[in-house]
Structures are given as structure tokens and as C-alpha cells.
Amino acid sequence: MKEPVKVALLGCGNVGAEVVRLLHEQADDLTARIGAPIEIVGVAVRRLGRDRGGLPVDSSIFTTDALGLVKRDDVDVVVEVVGGIEPARTWLVEALSAGKSVVTANKALLAEDGGTLHDAAARGSADLYYEAAVAGAIPLLRPLRESLHGDRITRVTGIVNGTTNFILSSMDATGAGFGEALEEATTLGYAEADPTADVEGFDAAAKAAILASLAFHTRVGAADVYREGITEVSAADVASAKAMGCTIKLLCIATRTGDGGVSVRVHPAMIPRTHPLAGVGDAFNAVFVEAEAAGQLMFYGRGAGGAPTASAVLGDLVAVARNRLAKTRAASESAYADLPVRSMGEVRTRYHISLDVADRAGVLAAVAGVFAKHDVSIATVNQSGRGNDAILVIVTHSAPDAALAATVEELRSLDIVRSIASVLRVEGE
Amino acid sequence: MKEPVKVALLGCGNVGAEVVRLLHEQADDLTARIGAPIEIVGVAVRRLGRDRGGLPVDSSIFTTDALGLVKRDDVDVVVEVVGGIEPARTWLVEALSAGKSVVTANKALLAEDGGTLHDAAARGSADLYYEAAVAGAIPLLRPLRESLHGDRITRVTGIVNGTTNFILSSMDATGAGFGEALEEATTLGYAEADPTADVEGFDAAAKAAILASLAFHTRVGAADVYREGITEVSAADVASAKAMGCTIKLLCIATRTGDGGVSVRVHPAMIPRTHPLAGVGDAFNAVFVEAEAAGQLMFYGRGAGGAPTASAVLGDLVAVARNRLAKTRAASESAYADLPVRSMGEVRTRYHISLDVADRAGVLAAVAGVFAKHDVSIATVNQSGRGNDAILVIVTHSAPDAALAATVEELRSLDIVRSIASVLRVEGE
Structure with a gap:
């Protein structure tokens, strides 16, 4: 021996x-x-x-x-x-x-x-x-670090924080608001006494940085990751998502950009209920990997405990x-590619925006004009009346995130927009 | 360089x-x-x-x-x-x-x-x-061979043949019979001109042997794998499964048996639609791994091409x-455990049996008597009338497969049983 x-x-x-x-x-x-x-x-x-x-x-x-x-x-x-x-x-x-x-x-x-x-x-x-x-426990790093080393990974989309997935799954199932769902998660031991690291997305952002580093052979740090937590996700957002055949998940998304860079971000997003990640409930984790030759892969399991x-x-x-x-060691860090990390404003995303507007002539034209001004193309519009008001639900085509954010900002300042009920990014289509 | x-x-x-x-x-x-x-x-x-x-x-x-x-x-x-x-x-x-x-x-x-x-x-x-x-392309062997080497894998359940999964998914979606669905698969290039290796389960059995060898640190060969293909799966079976909230998949199942052995098998089985493997459609593959510490894991992706x-x-x-x-090599084969491979007859499974019986007094007692004789415990019975006949749908508790097979054999010989419409194993509950 x-x-x-x-x-x-x-x-x-x-x-x-x-x-x-x-x-x-x-x-x-x-x-x-x-x-x-x-x-x-x-x-x-x-x-x-x-x-x-x-x-x-x-x-x-x-x-x-x-x-x-x-x-x-x-x-x-x-x-x-x-x-x-x-x-x-x-x-x-x-x-x-x-x-x-x-x-x-x-x-x-x-x-x-x-x-x-x-x-x-x-x-x-x-x-x-x-x-x-x-x-x-999900074997994820070794596949990225070794199994896929003969391939070119283009995108990693993951649900990597169990606490927030439990909260969002519960909001989706019961229609509860964030506060109520957080309370339930705390009672059941899924959320810590101070839930900041989880609900503000810090934990997911750290994991996103690690995944992106491995996937793209590039050092990506926590500071490179755009981060939005789930504390602002409302029952109205969840209802909007449902109406679109979607559910809301806190996603970490690491992707190659068209211009030879990468972007890494963590934020809540609507995904279609038919997407494999949509069925990942409770405190489970799952990571969806897209590679040029391998195609789509998913890894699923318990993310904590x-x-x-x-x-x-x-x-x-x-x-x-x-x-x-064996007097040997594993392959060392692979960071040769050293790709530039793009800012969130440059990343192309899609928005779902739900507006309370005055129900009178010219409103749609004014709203559409704001999108046009920021060069954001509209994919679908739905208008439904409600007394003197109307609800406008708009889904955009993909556009730079900065242009989408500026569009929302300008909409907010319009007289005819009474309130913005919900703004969410749309992913996975 | x-x-x-x-x-x-x-x-x-x-x-x-x-x-x-x-x-x-x-x-x-x-x-x-x-x-x-x-x-x-x-x-x-x-x-x-x-x-x-x-x-x-x-x-x-x-x-x-x-x-x-x-x-x-x-x-x-x-x-x-x-x-x-x-x-x-x-x-x-x-x-x-x-x-x-x-x-x-x-x-x-x-x-x-x-x-x-x-x-x-x-x-x-x-x-x-x-x-x-x-x-x-699913990174599966490296996780089994390395990532989970600190854990004890108890069961591997997989959909590892794309052709049969395409055929069964199509039968489930359209209600078509096996022949029709196979024809569609051939036309679309999912099935080869001679589909024997796929539809008779030979391909899946070879993969099951490889997975079991890695999972249990034991040499398992194709000859050790019990094998049933999908050629006998009928539209009636698919309808029966639907009525139970289930779908039919060709599964490879490698599991530790209670007595320190392992069993490895490939056969069609009903699984609940809520099981993660139920949503694996088209020609995709997925493997569900259960380990003592890691819990449930799933790997999903394209199995061929x-x-x-x-x-x-x-x-x-x-x-x-x-x-x-680096002048080194990977860890060599790990087959130290050398566990005995049990025969199919010894494996504990559950059956779903649908019978056409004469609708008269004493029929249920006679049928139940056959189960009791073989020491097979019944979990649920549903009887519905149809003119002079009745349909009896029985789901058993788990019992040795040999006892279940003998029960079906004896039912077949009963006068009051007009025909056995469907017999399927039930998994994943």
C-alpha cells in the first residue's frame, strides 16, 4: 500500500x-x-x-x-x-x-x-x-475545462443561484410578491438571514465570472460582470411574463459578442416556458451551454447544500x-484568448415593456416615436383598454442595451405615459 | 513551438x-x-x-x-x-x-x-x-470517470438512442403506430435503412454497458445487459401511458441492487410526464444520474450527428x-469493485397492465388471485365497462421482474381475459 x-x-x-x-x-x-x-x-x-x-x-x-x-x-x-x-x-x-x-x-x-x-x-x-x-455537485467545470476543449463555446446561460430560483419559482407558482416569497424562502432555510449576496446577484455574478473564464479562455473577474438582482421583480412582472407564455429566471449569461469580445451579465429575464431552463424549479441549478460543434447541452442538479x-x-x-x-498535474489555466469584455450598454438584448398610457389619439404614435428615435425596432405591440387608460405591451427586436435603457428613460418622462408597469429583458428565443 | x-x-x-x-x-x-x-x-x-x-x-x-x-x-x-x-x-x-x-x-x-x-x-x-x-457531444464519461469519483453512484437512467427517442416522441405527439413513426424517421434521416441496431435496443445496450462500467467500477459487457427494443410498442401502449399522465421512453437503466450487485437493462418504460427525462424530445439524449452525496444530476444534449x-x-x-x-496519462480503468451483475428476473420493477376482460362477477377476484399467487402486490386498479367487456388497468408495486412476467403469462391463459392490451414497465416514480 x-x-x-x-x-x-x-x-x-x-x-x-x-x-x-x-x-x-x-x-x-x-x-x-x-x-x-x-x-x-x-x-x-x-x-x-x-x-x-x-x-x-x-x-x-x-x-x-x-x-x-x-x-x-x-x-x-x-x-x-x-x-x-x-x-x-x-x-x-x-x-x-x-x-x-x-x-x-x-x-x-x-x-x-x-x-x-x-x-x-x-x-x-x-x-x-x-x-x-x-x-x-453538477459536474460543470471539468466538462468546460476539458471535454469541450476541442470545440468553440459561443454562449453559456445558467441558473446558478438556488435561493433566487426558489423565490422566483414560488412567485411564479403563487403570484406572491418578492417580499412574501423571500420570507417563505427564509423560513424554509433556502435564504440566509442576510440574503443580500443571493438576491442582489453577487453570488451568481461570481459564478458567471468563473464560467466565462473557462468558456472563453479569458480572465473574467466579478468586476467585469454586469449585475442586477431580483429585488425589483414584482408580481406584475411575473404576471406579464405569464401572459407572454414566459417565466422569469435570474440568469447568468456569458456570450461571445459579434465583434470578437465577450459579455458577461446577471439579471432577471423572461424566458419562454418551452425553454429547457424554464422547467428548472425550486432550488435546482442548471447551465445551458451552446458550442459550435456540440450544439446545445444542459447540465442540471443541486447547486448547493x-x-x-x-x-x-x-x-x-x-x-x-x-x-x-502519478507525479503530474492537470492542465493549467487556459487564458490565452484574452478577449475584451464588453460593457452592458454594448450588449444586444431584447426588452419587454408594459406601459400604462392615456387612452387617446396619438398616444401610440408618440410612444413609437421614442423607440424610433433610439433606433430600437419594435417586434410586437398589444394594446388593451381600461377605462380612460390603456395598457401597451411592447416587445422589441434586439438592440444595444444602452439604447433600450435610454428608450425606457425617455418613455418615463412622457406625459401620456402614466406609469411603466414592467420592464424585463427577454432571453432564450 | x-x-x-x-x-x-x-x-x-x-x-x-x-x-x-x-x-x-x-x-x-x-x-x-x-x-x-x-x-x-x-x-x-x-x-x-x-x-x-x-x-x-x-x-x-x-x-x-x-x-x-x-x-x-x-x-x-x-x-x-x-x-x-x-x-x-x-x-x-x-x-x-x-x-x-x-x-x-x-x-x-x-x-x-x-x-x-x-x-x-x-x-x-x-x-x-x-x-x-x-x-x-454530451460530456458524460469524464464526469462519471472523474467528477463523481468521490461519490457513490446508485443509479443511471438514460435516453441514449436518438432514433428511438424520435420515434417514441412522434408516436406520443401524433398517436401514430410504430411502423408509421419509423417510416417518418427514415424519411427524415433519423433512422438508417436497416434500423435494427437502434429499434431493437442494441445501440442503447452497448452504451448502457459502458455507462454501468464507469458508474460502478465494474466491467459490464453488452452480453450482461437485458435488452428489449421498441418494435412492440403500440399506439395502445402510448394511449395507456397518456391516460396515466406518463410518456413512453426507451430507457437504459443501470442500478445497484439491494444485495450488493448491479443490474443493467434497456427497455421501453412509462415515466411520469413530470420526470426530467419526459421532456427530452426529438433525437436528443439525456442521462439522469443519482449519487449518494450529489443527489440527482442530469446531462442533456445531442447524442449523434x-x-x-x-x-x-x-x-x-x-x-x-x-x-x-506532459509525459503522463489519465487514470486507467477503474474496475476494482467487480460487482456481480444480476439477471433481469431478479431485478425489482413495476408493471402497468391493461386487460380486456369479460364483464361479469368474479372476474376481478380471479385476476387478483393470479397476482397474489405470484406474490405481486397491486398498487392501483381501474375498471371501466365496455359492452360485455371491461377494461382493467392494473399498476403493481415493485416485485421481481420474473414474478411479474409469470403473472402476465398466467393472465394470458385465463378464459375471462380476452386479451392483454398493453404491458409496460413503470419507472421514475
Whole structure:
């Protein structure tokens, strides 16, 4: 039997504890798959002495000195499930530079400063794996990073945040408003006490940056991602979408632009109910990938939770352990293409706009004139009367997002427009 | 710039030609991703001098001597897209034993005699990749082979044959019978002139064997797979399924059995319309994977066609080329578990049975008595009158398939049973 592969585990919350449990339960299988046993030699935690619910590791290996643990000579692999930028970055850079393999679920750090980690991995000739950082247990990064490397990915469209998908699915099913649906999600444990990272789209934006980097062989950071959350999505928006045969999802969309660049964005959008992503309910995640030769692919599964995330961590752990035994490493970061990231204003999108207008002659002409002025072409118009008012529902052809935003702004200032009931981007057609 | 990685291409039909075209079109990207260019040094074909539609390779590299090409000292990687058992097996064993990496789409050979290929790969310390053999462009084998290696897969349920899925989708949509739907599929190019391999389930069974081998770390061959095609699926079956809120799909199902074994089977089955696989229409493929920690995952995409299959071949080609440059190889076959494969009779399934019976006293008691005799528990019964006859629709609880089959056999012999209108297994509940 070969020497064990020695692992330092940083963090022992929900995911970390599940990693420990699975490593113990599946020890024989993992040893057979790797060719050597895995041994946890240290677990870094914030506070010692907490009740860890009978985890199958000796309590003597717990420590509060994460950096000291990372630096130990007998550590081969560092598994980080703490999250956040610092001190995680310091620990991982230390590990990678010293040639220790890293498995991390830290999407925020990868999106904020993935380049620093990749550079350290290159310096230390170390493996950096992070399947658990995006869409939990769904094997997504390895397919993008390897299986599709002979193809040209043109677009990635994903539902990558379970909390917001739960809220939007619930609004769609019950007609509830955002506040009520959020409350339900919090009660059921789908939303955290402070839901900002989820509902404002920060979590999805970090994942979008990671996906885009892999898909387009280009470093894309969180700051490059246009981001809109779901807090402004109203029951009226949901009703408008329904009337169009659509549903509203918080999408992350990474796409090649016509001019040799890429754009990466996160925002709520209407998609047709016939689109494969429309059926992704509850807290599930799914990512739709379009590639030139492969065509349309979809990956679906649980995006969060202790066990699914731990499954992804362990898959990576098996891979890096095998690489160490074979004295090799995975292909390093592929960022050769270095494509320019376009701003949201330049991206071509389609809008669905629902207006309350005065019901009198000349109104449609005035509204249409605003679209024409901004060079936005109208695809469909529906007008329905309501007393002295009328509802105008307009769907545009695709146009630069800045032109669409300016159109809405100018409509808002028209006397004859009493209110703008709903503005949503339309995707997936 | 590093020396090119030299490739021998065996076969230049639909997929082969697409591989050549994509290698040419994406040469710069592939070189950047691999770190060295790919060069096709020879193409083995059955007949020289055919018009190849202006493929971007010098016609002088075409040869009819595939074995001679494989043996050339300057060949690093062999790509095989010919199919069939022989002579492909001889070529690939020759290549692998000599340490040349192999990328193949040959599902029949892998399912029939994959062990011989894996053994040759181990002997020659060579890479054997075959993503294109199952579900075309859907990255499926790499996730099973790597991403989920830290988890315990309990069940794989797949729609892995596009032709039969097209036929069944069409029967479901139009109410047509099998013959009519097959004719349409042939006209549209979804079915071959001799559709036996597809409609009798041979193609799906080969893929099921490959998936089960990877999922359960056990060598499973085509002969281990229970197989039923779709030629007996009638318009009445489709109507019965509809009445139950179900649709009929040709499923491959690989599952752990309660007693430490595995079972692998291909047969038509009713699944609820709410199941994620129910929405997989046309010629698309999808594979649903259940694992202990990861939960439910689904992979969806195009299962066949020149370009999607070539995308999978190229992804593998990039991987094996990188491995060669790094002087390493992928993890070899994982078959350590060596679980026993159970026969179909032992597998627990559920049946939906629709009977035409005489409408008189004692009929239900007689029918129920047959189920009880075989120890098969009934879940639901629906009886509806029709003149002197009645229709009895029975859905069972799960029971050994042999007991269910024996029950149907005995029902058939009862005087009061005028005919058995439909018998289908029920899955996915």
C-alpha cells in the first residue's frame, strides 16, 4: 500500500463536516480509486472545542492556526471550504506556491482574484481545482475545462443561484410578491438571514465570472460582470411574463459578442416556458451551454447544500491525489484568448415593456416615436383598454442595451405615459 | 513551438470528415490550448480516390492500410471512427500496446470487449478515451470517470438512442403506430435503412454497458445487459401511458441492487410526464444520474450527428495530446469493485397492465388471485365497462421482474381475459 495522501482541511462548517464524513464512510472505495488512502492530518477552525457532532476524526488534529497548518511539511493537499477573500487568499497562495495541490469551493475569491491563485499554481506547479465553486455537485467545470476543449463555446446561460430560483419559482407558482416569497424562502432555510449576496446577484455574478473564464479562455473577474438582482421583480412582472407564455429566471449569461469580445451579465429575464431552463424549479441549478460543434447541452442538479458540495470537493480531491501519485498535474489555466469584455450598454438584448398610457389619439404614435428615435425596432405591440387608460405591451427586436435603457428613460418622462408597469429583458428565443 | 502531436485518423465518413474540418478550422485555438499543434499524418479509408468534398488535408496521406498506419513510428495518437468489432479491435490493441494514445467512438467494441482494450492500454501505459461513444457531444464519461469519483453512484437512467427517442416522441405527439413513426424517421434521416441496431435496443445496450462500467467500477459487457427494443410498442401502449399522465421512453437503466450487485437493462418504460427525462424530445439524449452525496444530476444534449460526435472526439484529442506533452496519462480503468451483475428476473420493477376482460362477477377476484399467487402486490386498479367487456388497468408495486412476467403469462391463459392490451414497465416514480 502506498503512503497516504495527506490533506489539510480549512473550515469545518456544513460542507467541511460532510467532507470529513464522506472521506470516512467511503474510505475503502476512495483508496481503491486513488491507489492510496487519504488522511486528514489537520482541520483549521475558527474556534476549538465546539461540538462537531461526533465527526470521525481525532479532536487533537483541530487547530485555529490555518496558516501554520498549510505550511506543514507533511501536507500534500489543502481543501478550503471557508469562503471569503481574506485570509483564504493568503492560505491558498502559500499552499500553491509551495507546490501543494488546492481544492476550493471559494467562488468569491476565484471571481475576485482568481488570477493570483492561478499564478501561484503555475509558480508552484500545483493543481488548483474548484468544481464545488459553481453549481455545487453538477459536474460543470471539468466538462468546460476539458471535454469541450476541442470545440468553440459561443454562449453559456445558467441558473446558478438556488435561493433566487426558489423565490422566483414560488412567485411564479403563487403570484406572491418578492417580499412574501423571500420570507417563505427564509423560513424554509433556502435564504440566509442576510440574503443580500443571493438576491442582489453577487453570488451568481461570481459564478458567471468563473464560467466565462473557462468558456472563453479569458480572465473574467466579478468586476467585469454586469449585475442586477431580483429585488425589483414584482408580481406584475411575473404576471406579464405569464401572459407572454414566459417565466422569469435570474440568469447568468456569458456570450461571445459579434465583434470578437465577450459579455458577461446577471439579471432577471423572461424566458419562454418551452425553454429547457424554464422547467428548472425550486432550488435546482442548471447551465445551458451552446458550442459550435456540440450544439446545445444542459447540465442540471443541486447547486448547493452540504452533501452535494462535498461530492464535488471529493471528486476534485480524488483527481489531485491521483495526480500527485502519478507525479503530474492537470492542465493549467487556459487564458490565452484574452478577449475584451464588453460593457452592458454594448450588449444586444431584447426588452419587454408594459406601459400604462392615456387612452387617446396619438398616444401610440408618440410612444413609437421614442423607440424610433433610439433606433430600437419594435417586434410586437398589444394594446388593451381600461377605462380612460390603456395598457401597451411592447416587445422589441434586439438592440444595444444602452439604447433600450435610454428608450425606457425617455418613455418615463412622457406625459401620456402614466406609469411603466414592467420592464424585463427577454432571453432564450 | 513544440513538435506537433501526430495523429492517425482511422475512418473518414461523416464523423471523420468533421474531425478533419474542425482540426483545420480551430488549429490556432487548439495549438494554444494544447501547447503544440496537432498534425494528421495519415487517414485510413476503405477506398482511395473517393471525392472527400475538399477536405483540408493532402490527398497523399490517405491510405487503405490502416494497420500499417497505426504501426508507423511517427504516430502518437490514433483516432478511430470506423466502428464495429474487427478490424478495429486489432488496430486499437496494436496502438495501445505500443504506447500510442487512442481516442475512439466505437461503442460496439467497447461494450463487446472493452476489457481487451483496457488491458492493452495498461500494458502500453497509453491513454484510452471514448467520450464520443456514449451520448455524442454530451460530456458524460469524464464526469462519471472523474467528477463523481468521490461519490457513490446508485443509479443511471438514460435516453441514449436518438432514433428511438424520435420515434417514441412522434408516436406520443401524433398517436401514430410504430411502423408509421419509423417510416417518418427514415424519411427524415433519423433512422438508417436497416434500423435494427437502434429499434431493437442494441445501440442503447452497448452504451448502457459502458455507462454501468464507469458508474460502478465494474466491467459490464453488452452480453450482461437485458435488452428489449421498441418494435412492440403500440399506439395502445402510448394511449395507456397518456391516460396515466406518463410518456413512453426507451430507457437504459443501470442500478445497484439491494444485495450488493448491479443490474443493467434497456427497455421501453412509462415515466411520469413530470420526470426530467419526459421532456427530452426529438433525437436528443439525456442521462439522469443519482449519487449518494450529489443527489440527482442530469446531462442533456445531442447524442449523434457528425459535428456533435466530432466535438467529443476533439475534446478527448486535446486531453490525450496534453497528456503526451506532459509525459503522463489519465487514470486507467477503474474496475476494482467487480460487482456481480444480476439477471433481469431478479431485478425489482413495476408493471402497468391493461386487460380486456369479460364483464361479469368474479372476474376481478380471479385476476387478483393470479397476482397474489405470484406474490405481486397491486398498487392501483381501474375498471371501466365496455359492452360485455371491461377494461382493467392494473399498476403493481415493485416485485421481481420474473414474478411479474409469470403473472402476465398466467393472465394470458385465463378464459375471462380476452386479451392483454398493453404491458409496460413503470419507472421514475
